[in-house]
Amino acid sequence: MRRMAVLMAVAFVDMIGLTLVLPLLALYALKLHASPTTIGFLTASFPVAQLVASPIWGRVSDRYGRRPALLVGLAASAVAYLIFGLASSLWLLFLSRFVQGLGGGTTGVAQAYVADTMAPNERAKALGWLSAATSLGVLIGPVVGSVAFRAGQSAPGLVAAALCAGNFIFAWRWLPESRRGSHVATPSGRHAPPPERPVSEAVWDVIRHPSRPAAHLIWIYAVAMLAYNSAPAVFTIYLAWRFGIDATNIWWFFTVFGGVGVLMRALVVGPVNDRLGEVRTMRLGAALYALGYALVPLATSVPAFLGFQVLLPLGTALLFPATSALVSHRTDEHEFGLIMGVQQALRGVASVVGPIWAGLAYQHLGPRVPFFACAAIISLALVMATRVPRGVPVPATA
Numbered sequence: 001m002r003r004m005a006v007l008m009a010v011a012f013v014d015m016i017g018l019t020l021v022l023p024l025l026a027l028y029a030l031k032l033h034a035s036p037t038t039i040g041f042l043t044a045s046f047p048v049a050q051l052v053a054s055p056i057w058g059r060v061s062d063r064y065g066r067r068p069a070l071l072v073g074l075a076a077s078a079v080a081y082l083i084f085g086l087a088s089s090l091w092l093l094f095l096s097r098f099v100q101g102l103g104g105g106t107t108g109v110a111q112a113y114v115a116d117t118m119a120p121n122e123r124a125k126a127l128g129w130l131s132a133a134t135s136l137g138v139l140i141g142p143v144v145g146s147v148a149f150r151a152g153q154s155a156p157g158l159v160a161a162a163l164c165a166g167n168f169i170f171a172w173r174w175l176p177e178s179r180r181g182s183h184v185a186t187p188s189g190r191h192a193p194p195p196e197r198p199v200s201e202a203v204w205d206v207i208r209h210p211s212r213p214a215a216h217l218i219w220i221y222a223v224a225m226l227a228y229n230s231a232p233a234v235f236t237i238y239l240a241w242r243f244g245i246d247a248t249n250i251w252w253f254f255t256v257f258g259g260v261g262v263l264m265r266a267l268v269v270g271p272v273n274d275r276l277g278e279v280r281t282m283r284l285g286a287a288l289y290a291l292g293y294a295l296v297p298l299a300t301s302v303p304a305f306l307g308f309q310v311l312l313p314l315g316t317a318l319l320f321p322a323t324s325a326l327v328s329h330r331t332d333e334h335e336f337g338l339i340m341g342v343q344q345a346l347r348g349v350a351s352v353v354g355p356i357w358a359g360l361a362y363q364h365l366g367p368r369v370p371f372f373a374c375a376a377i378i379s380l381a382l383v384m385a386t387r388v389p390r391g392v393p394v395p396a397t398a
Contacts, residue, residue, distance in 0.1 A: 003117050004126060006175050008133035010070070011110065013167040015137025017077060017160040018100075019258070020145040021084050023250045024156055025093070026236040032090050036237060040359020043233040045094050047351030049101025050344070057109050058341020062334070066113040067177045074171055076103025078164035085157025096157075111344075112337040115328045116178035123328050125270040127321035132265030135313070138258030142251035149247050202335075202342050214330040214339060216388065221323045222346035224286065224381040227293065227374035228316065229347075230354030234362040234370050241367055243302050256306050257313050264317035273322060278329075279390045282322040286382035289315025293375035297368035315378075326388070 029039050061069040080100035087093050111127065118126040148155040206215040239245035239253060273281045292311030299305035324343070331339040358370040 003176055003178055007113055008130055010171045011130055012133040012137045013163055015134040016141040017081060017163045019138050019141030020156050020160040023142050023254050024145055024247055027247050036363040037359045040233045040355045042093060043355035044352045045097040046101040047348045049098045051348030053102050058337040061109040062337035065177045066109050067175055069109045071171055073103035074164055074168040078161050081157050081160035085154045111324055111340045113178045115336040120329055123325040127324050128265045128269035131321050132262050135258050135261030135265055139255055139262055142254035146248055146251040202338050206342055214327050217323055217327045218343045218346055220381050220384045221343055222350050224319055225347040226350035226354050227377040229351035230358040230374055233355035233358040238367050256309060260310050261313040261317055269317055278322040278326050279388050281318050283385045285315045285318025286378055286385055289319055290375050290378035293371050297371040
C-alpha cells in the first residue's frame with residue numbers, strides 16, 4: 001500500500017502540472033492566430049509522440065523496472081512545461097507538446113506498476129485510486145493556472161515546470177521499484193524473465209486478432225479514448241465561442257470535471273465494481289459517457305452545460321479503470337508492461353486521429369458536431385462492451 005500511496009502522490013502532482021497549462025493551450029494558440037484545424041493538430045502533437053514512446057516504455061519497464069521509466073517521463077514533462085512558458089510562437093507550442101508526449105508514453109508503465117503491486121481482484125479498485133489522484137490534480141491544476149496567468153502569460157508554464165522538477169526529486173527519493181526480483185533481469189543473468197516478444201509483434205497481434213480477450217478489451221479502450229481525446233481539442237474554443245469563457249474563468253469547467261472524478265474514483269468506483277463486477281461497470285460507464293456527450297452541446301447556459309458535463313467524469317471513472325483491470329486479468333504477468341504499453345499505443349493512435357478530425361469538424365461542419373460525434377463513438381464502444389463475457393478470466397497474451 002505504501003508504494004501505491006507514493007505512486008498516487010506522483011500522479012497527483014504530475015496532473016496538476018498538466019492541467020495547469022492544458023486549459024490555456026488553445027487560448028494561447030488563438031492569440032497566435034491559429035485556426036481550429038491548427039489547434040486540432042497542436043493537440044494531436046502530444047499523442048503522436050506518445051504513440052511512438054508508449055510500447056517502448058512498456059518494454060523498457062518490463063526489462064529494467066517501472067521506476068526508471070517513470071522518472072524519465074517526469075523529467076520530460078518538466079522540460080516541456082518550461083518550453084511552454086517561454087513559447088512566443090506556434091512552433092514552440094508544438095515542440096512543448098511533442099516533448100511532453102515522449103514522457104507521457106509512461107502512462108502504461110504506471111498502470112503496469114499497479115498490476116505489479118496489487119492482487120488481481122484489487123486492480124480495478126487500485127486503478128480507481130490512481131485515477132482519483134489524477135482527478136484531484138485536474139481539480140487543482142486549472143485553478144492554479146488561472147491564478148498564475150494573472151502574473152503573466154509565461155507564469156503557468158514556469159510554475160508547472162517547477163512542480164514537475166520537484167515531483168521528479170520526490171519520486172527519485174520515495175518511489176520504490178514495483179517489479180518482483182524474479183522478473184527483473186540482473187547483470188549476472190540470474191532470474192532472467194521469460195523470452196520477450198518484440199513490441200511490433202504484440203501490437204500486430206492486437207490488430208490482427210481483435211476478438212482475443214485482451215485484444216478486444218484494448219480495442220474498447222482505444223475506441224472510447226478516440227472520443228476522450230477528441231473533445232479537448234475543441235472544448236475550450238467551444239466555450240469561448242458559446243459563452244465567452246477566457247483564461248481567467250476556464251478553470252470552472254475543469255474543476256467540475258476533476259471534482260466529480262475525485263469523488264467517483266475515491267468513493268464510488270470500488271463499491272460499484274464490487275457490486276456489479278468489472279464488465280457491467282465498464283458498460284455502465286460507457287452508457288453514461290455517451291449520454292454526456294449527447295447532451296453537452298444542447299446546453300443553452302453555463303449552469304446547464306456544467307450539469308450535463310457531470311456525466312462525462314461519471315462515465316470515465318467507471319469505464320476506463322474497469323477496462324484496464326480486465327486487460328490485466330487477461331494478460332500473462334511477465335507481459336503486463338508490454339500489453340499496457342500496447343494499449344497506450346492504440347490510445348495514442350486514437351489521440352492523434354481524434355483532435356485532428358475534431359478540429360476539422362468544428363471549423364467546417366459546426367462547433368456542436370464534434371460532441372455529437374463523440375456520443376456516437378462511445379455508443380460503439382458500448383456495443384463492443386456487450387460482447388465481453390462475464391466470469392472468471394483466464395490469463396492469456398493479447
